[in-house]
Amino acid sequence: MRARLTIVVSLLVPLLVHANPVKIDGQSALAFGIVAFWALVIESGLATLTLVSTGILIVPSFGTLIIANIGLFLFAFLPLTSRVSLWLLEPGVVLVDAVLVKLVASAPFVQGSEFVGVSWKRALVASLLGNAASYFVGEIASHSPWIAHEPGRFE
Secondary structure, eight states: OHHHHHHHHHHHHHHHOOOOSSOOOGGGHHHHHHHHHHHHHHHHHHHHHHHGGGTBOHHHHHHHHHHHHHHHIIIIIHHHTTTSOHHHHHHHHHHHHHHHHHHHHHSGGGBOTTOOOOOHHHHHHHHHHHHHHHHHHHHHHTTOSSOOOOTTOOO
């Protein structure tokens, strides 16, 4: 019973934070860490689940995708956010992530005995689903997912 309560509380933590996953400032560093962690887990988890039918091993591929996504976020996404429009950056990240998914799936330690290979289409779908889910985690954590707030307007 205690383990279930811990799991439920852990899953509800992202609902309590308020952070912008693109802009990090000193006031929201802890909230950013929580949001980024859950976005990373959800993104890597969905990508792994998309590839399960190809015969990959779940735990090694999930862990490897987490490491690959951390690298992509730290060394590609964050440095480029101030230089490139998000409208161009997000599709680029999805494409690079699809390449990473394909590379991870080609590693022998993530391939099960019934591994059949991962097509580029499946890698792109896995990347798209994972990145879309992590984007929405960030939007929901900003507490205004589909509403554009303008200061001083009451409607």
